[in-house]
Amino acid sequence: xxxxxxxxxxxxxxxxxxxxxxxxxxxxxxxxxxxxxxxxxxxxxxxxxxxxxxxxxxxxxxxxxxxxxxxxxxxxxxxxxxxxxxxxxxxxxxxxxxxxxxxxxxxxxxxxx
Amino acid sequence: xxxxxxxxxxxxxxxxxxxxxxxxxxxxxxxxxxxxxxxxxxxxxxxxxxxxxxxxxxxxxxxxxxxxxxxxxxxxxxxxxxxxxxxxxxxxxxxxxxxxxxxxxxxxxxxxxxx
Numbered sequence: 001x002x003x004x005x006x007x008x009x010x011x012x013x014x015x016x017x018x019x020x021x022x023x024x025x026x027x028x029x030x031x032x033x034x035x036x037x038x039x040x041x042x043x044x045x046x047x048x049x050x051x052x053x054x055x056x057x058x059x060x061x062x063x064x065x066x067x068x069x070x071x072x073x074x075x076x077x078x079x080x081x082x083x084x085x086x087x088x089x090x091x092x093x094x095x096x097x098x099x100x101x102x103x104x105x106x107x108x109x110x111x112x113x
Numbered sequence: 114x115x116x117x118x119x120x121x122x123x124x125x126x127x128x129x130x131x132x133x134x135x136x137x138x139x140x141x142x143x144x145x146x147x148x149x150x151x152x153x154x155x156x157x158x159x160x161x162x163x164x165x166x167x168x169x170x171x172x173x174x175x176x177x178x179x180x181x182x183x184x185x186x187x188x189x190x191x192x193x194x195x196x197x198x199x200x201x202x203x204x205x206x207x208x209x210x211x212x213x214x215x216x217x218x219x220x221x222x223x224x225x226x227x228x
Contacts, residue, residue: 036219043119043206043219044157090156099145099210101217105156 004104023091119220136207143209
């Protein structure tokens with residue numbers, strides 16, 4: 001079955017510290033992978049995507065993610081977080097032949113001053 | 114970049130009334146739009162896929178007679194919650210498949226509160 005797992009419901013880091021949000025997927029076809037961010041009461045903003053090619057992808061706001069096929073993972077990283085990064089982060093997977101995107105349950109990021 | 118506008122952002126209605134939510138792609142044509150529902154502190158659940166000029170495809174368990182979707186033009190899809198009840202209270206988000214293949218651009222969402 002197709003699924004996306006974000007094992008961490010909440011993560012708290014100090015401002016200026018590094019961040020890694022985990023994402024594992026189960027998908028039958030070659031996956032297209034996404035990370036979205038959602039601020040409270042808002043829609044989703046695309047941070048980055050992986051379709052093919054270089055497995056380390058750069059996104060907006062200083063985020064990057066690495067696709068590891070052997071581990072079925074697509075973890076999101078940022079070297080130094082800012083207070084404005086506090087939000088809900090969703091990993092998602094889809095396929096070219098299928099318009100549907102499957103979302104993980106999300107990880108809420110809290111930033112300590 | 115591609116912008117999707119969703120209106121209204123917040124609506125309160127009485128039980129039994131119907132509510133229409135609009136989703137517009139402002140600077141691109143979207144042949145496919147999606148409607149999601151998000152419960153508090155939960156992920157997005159796809160309700161239906163809306164294709165311009167054809168009937169929407171609903172996900173299993175979604176009542177098509179309660180959640181009416183119309184995609185009459187390449188820039189507008191509407192979701193009508195008919196005879197709304199308190200259990201329909203939720204955050205509804207639309208997205209449009211953008212000019213770049215397989216990227217969905219999301220609206221800001223509509224918070225529906227049914228009294």
